[in-house]
Structures are given as structure tokens and as C-alpha cells.
Amino acid sequence: MRIWMKSVLAFGCMMAASVAGEPQGTAADAARLATALKRVPDTHKPKNIILFIGDGMGINSVTAGRIFASQQRGGDGIAYDLAFEKFPYSGFSRTHSADQYVTDSANGISAITTGVKTINGAIGVDANVKSESCAGVAKASIPTLFEDAKKRGLAAGVVTTSGITDATPAGAYGHTSTRGWRSDADLPKEAAAAGCTDLAWQLVDAPAAIRMDVALGGDRLDFLPAGGEVAGARQDGRNLIETWKKQSAKAAYVANAEDLAAVDAAKTDHLLGLFADGDLPSPVDKDYHKNVPDLAAMTRKAIEVLKKNKNGFILMVESASIDKWHHRNNAYRALTDVDELSNAVAAAAEMTSDKDTLIILTADHSHGLTLSGGLAIGAPVMGLAQSDGQPKRDRQGNTYPALTYATGPGEGGGDEHPMLDQKTATDPAFKQPALVPMNSAAHAGEDVPVYAQGPQAYLVSGSFESTYLYQVMRHALEVKPK
Ligand SMILES: [Zn+2]
Numbered sequence: 001m002r003i004w005m006k007s008v009l010a011f012g013c014m015m016a017a018s019v020a021g022e023p024q025g026t027a028a029d030a031a032r033l034a035t036a037l038k039r040v041p042d043t044h045k046p047k048n049i050i051l052f053i054g055d056g057m058g059i060n061s062v063t064a065g066r067i068f069a070s071q072q073r074g075g076d077g078i079a080y081d082l083a084f085e086k087f088p089y090s091g092f093s094r095t096h097s098a099d100q101y102v103t104d105s106a107n108g109i110s111a112i113t114t115g116v117k118t119i120n121g122a123i124g125v126d127a128n129v130k131s132e133s134c135a136g137v138a139k140a141s142i143p144t145l146f147e148d149a150k151k152r153g154l155a156a157g158v159v160t161t162s163g164i165t166d167a168t169p170a171g172a173y174g175h176t177s178t179r180g181w182r183s184d185a186d187l188p189k190e191a192a193a194a195g196c197t198d199l200a201w202q203l204v205d206a207p208a209a210i211r212m213d214v215a216l217g218g219d220r221l222d223f224l225p226a227g228g229e230v231a232g233a234r235q236d237g238r239n240l241i242e243t244w245k246k247q248s249a250k251a252a253y254v255a256n257a258e259d260l261a262a263v264d265a266a267k268t269d270h271l272l273g274l275f276a277d278g279d280l281p282s283p284v285d286k287d288y289h290k291n292v293p294d295l296a297a298m299t300r301k302a303i304e305v306l307k308k309n310k311n312g313f314i315l316m317v318e319s320a321s322i323d324k325w326h327h328r329n330n331a332y333r334a335l336t337d338v339d340e341l342s343n344a345v346a347a348a349a350e351m352t353s354d355k356d357t358l359i360i361l362t363a364d365h366s367h368g369l370t371l372s373g374g375l376a377i378g379a380p381v382m383g384l385a386q387s388d389g390q391p392k393r394d395r396q397g398n399t400y401p402a403l404t405y406a407t408g409p410g411e412g413g414g415d416e417h418p419m420l421d422q423k424t425a426t427d428p429a430f431k432q433p434a435l436v437p438m439n440s441a442a443h444a445g446e447d448v449p450v451y452a453q454g455p456q457a458y459l460v461s462g463s464f465e466s467t468y469l470y471q472v473m474r475h476a477l478e479v480k481p482k
Helices: 002-016 027-038 059-072 105-114 145-151 167-173 189-193 199-205 240-246 257-262 283-288 295-306 321-327 331-351 468-478
Strands: 048-054 089-094 155-163 214-218 251-254 270-274 313-319 357-362 369-371 403-408 434-437 448-453 462-465
Touching: 048 105, 048 331, 048 468, 059 331, 059 369, 059 448, 105 145, 105 167, 105 468, 145 155, 145 167, 145 313, 145 468, 155 167, 155 295, 155 321, 167 199, 167 313, 199 240, 214 295, 240 251, 240 270, 251 257, 257 295, 270 295, 283 331, 295 313, 295 331, 313 331, 321 331, 321 403, 331 357, 357 468, 462 468
Parallel strands: 048 313, 048 357, 089 462, 155 214, 155 313, 214 270, 251 270, 403 434
Antiparallel strands: 089 448, 357 448, 369 403
16 A cells, blocks of 8 residues: 555656646757657659768767767767768668678678678678689679669769778679689689689779769779789789779779869769778878878769769768777777768768758678766766766776777776776777777677668668668669659
């Protein structure tokens, strides 16, 4: 009886605060609800599709990245949205490959661009291939959504902060059992003899009907011959940059940010930009790499060139660096690249309309970053776990950072980690400690978020296989204009 009385009293108190239509809750949530109540699914055919990939950007990277981006702008890390968090629709993508619970980036992107899961390490083929073998690759090859879109008259492009022959960008144009076959120097003789080709060659040599119109990223060496003026990686003596330039009167090649900015989009239909020998450097290190364009600048130029096509365009934009720096347990650079991705999304949203452009953003897989409890609002997310200005202590009495990794090269996981000070923990070079010591962090296998806006974006909802995103974009290509 006394328990019953207590619960009645508690219920009464709750009711007292929200009786008779009195507003309760925050104004921001009320505004959001009002917007949601007015929203109707846009079932029109989108003219353009932009697929953003935050490589390795799990929910943990989004949350910590949002706090970091806000704090970098003087905010408290709470009242802030990354650009894609403003999109009206979202869902969860299951990223496993055909043979592993935890995918690599090759299957990760291939599932999205072909609608079929393959083995880890393979791209643009079904699961009937063997890694490191050319056998069966031709038979297993499946057209990518980008090649399909080209055949339907759209222009197509791919932009990345990694090398342009890395797994994710290759998901637009590549067909291989082995993601490491990036130049012919990587290709075993038997594979070459059996008719397999390297990814740089596939990008440049694809038939015009399915060839990418814009490709911006790194990996210059995979396109240049070994014995040339600039010693490249290629053993076949081919200069693929020259091949690209000769393929069309409106083809151009650029190698730095200044030249990219100077590209006259009106006079350029086919743009190749290779801004580093391998992957592009982090913007954190911009002082040392003054003339490398950022992801937003590459995205803008790609859209300028592609949007001239009257039938529309399809573009993939990848922030590869989130993954690259997570592999090194360097959360500072990884989360800086979440911000870079957000900037690129903002640029794309500004240059297009949500009336005619479907934008989908997702990750190909997650990483084992964790934001652990014990960080007071306002304390730097990159720093020590702390509240009231006092660092928290672990069971050994040591201080510890708020961000840690499950696996990787960051030292001091488990009971091993040294006493940390705030200056060390917030240094851009700091590697957050990892529980399992590895030279390179392993990917993580939890579902990743998907965000969408524009025509057909309402189809991105619920929990689904990553391959479902192919179906959504394919539908968007095929739906009849109203
Ligand atoms: Zn990775």
C-alpha cells in the first residue's frame, strides 16, 4: 500500500509539470517536431546523386567528432550539428562482408556500389573470387552504380583524401579480387597474364561509356612510369596522366590546390587531379603541405565540372583520412577529418538543391574508438577524463584520456598506461591508448549510421544491409520523372 501511494505521488508530480498543454521540454525540440510534422516524402526523381563516405566513421566518431568540431569553434560540444546531422532521414547499415563479420573498405564500398557483398579485399565483383587470384574475376565482375549511371547519360566522379586507387574510390570504377593491385607493379605476373589489370589502369582505360569524368585524390606514382622524369611506380612504361589528357579535348590534369582552383569548369569535362604521391596529408599538417586542396575544395570543383551535364551526375566523396588516422590511434587527426567531411557536405549542399539532389552519407565500417564516461561538459574531448577541473583516476591512480581505442599502436592500454598530463593528451600527435596492442588498429564491426536528404531520401530508414543503399540509389536512377 505504501509503495502504491509513493508511485501515485511520484506520478502526480510528473503530471503537475506538464498539465493542460503547458509547454514542457526545449524550444529546439519543439521546432524539430514542428518540422517533422510537416515533412512529406519527396518521391520525385533526383537529377543528381552524391554519396559521401566517412571511411571508418562509426557513431563514436560522429559523436566525438561533433564535440571536437564544436569545441574547435569555441562551443560547448552540445549545441552543434555536423552538416550531415541536419539531414532529415537516417538509418543503420550492417557492414559485414561475405566472409567476415568485420569488413574492410573494399567490400565495404563494393556492397554499396554493386548491391552485392563480396569477400574482404575485393571490389566490383561478387564473392566467387579468391584473394590474390585473377581466376574468375572477369566472370564475377558486376557493373557499379557509377558505371550504370554513366550508361544512363549521367556524368560520374570520385573524390577522396586517399590515393585514388585505394579501395573506397575504386568502388566507383574498379573490378578486382585484390585491392592491393593498384599499379601494374603490384600485379603478379600470373594475374597480368590471365588478363587482370591494375586499378590505376582501370580508372584511365575504362571505355568512355563508363569512364569516370572526374577523379581527384592522391596516388600520383601509380600513374607514372618508373623510369620517367618523376620516377613513378609503373613498370609498363605507361604515363596514365598523359593517356587521360589525350582522351578528350576537354580533359585536364592538375597536381596542386592552386591549379585545381584555376580549372575553368566551363572548358573542362574530364578532370584528373593527383595531389600527392600516395594519400593526401592531414589538414592538421597543412603548413607542411601548403598546396594540397582540402576535401571541400575538391568537392566544389568536382560538382562545378559535373553539374554541366544536362542529365545530372553521380559523385562519390570520401574522407579516407578518418580511417587512416584511426588506424594509427591518432584521434586528433581522425576527428579533424570528420570535420573536413562535414565541410565538404556543407559545400555540396550549398551548391545543389535538396529538390533535385539525393545526398546519402554513410561509413563503410566503424573503428574501435570509445568516449568513456567521466568527461564534464566543457572539458576538451581530446584531453583527460575530468570533472570540476580535476582529472579522473583509474584503479592504479593514474590519469587517463576520455578517448581510447580497442586495438592499435597507441601505448598504455589495460593497466599499463602512464600518468598522462593534459598537454600530452591534447597534443595533435598523441595516440590514444589501445587495449590490444597492434601496429594498425583493426576496424570495428558495429552497424554504422546513414544520413540522407533530397528526393528518395525517405527510403533511408530503419536497419538494413549496406547493400540496400545500392537499391535506393538504383531506384533513384530508374524512377520516372513526374
Ligand atoms: Zn581501414
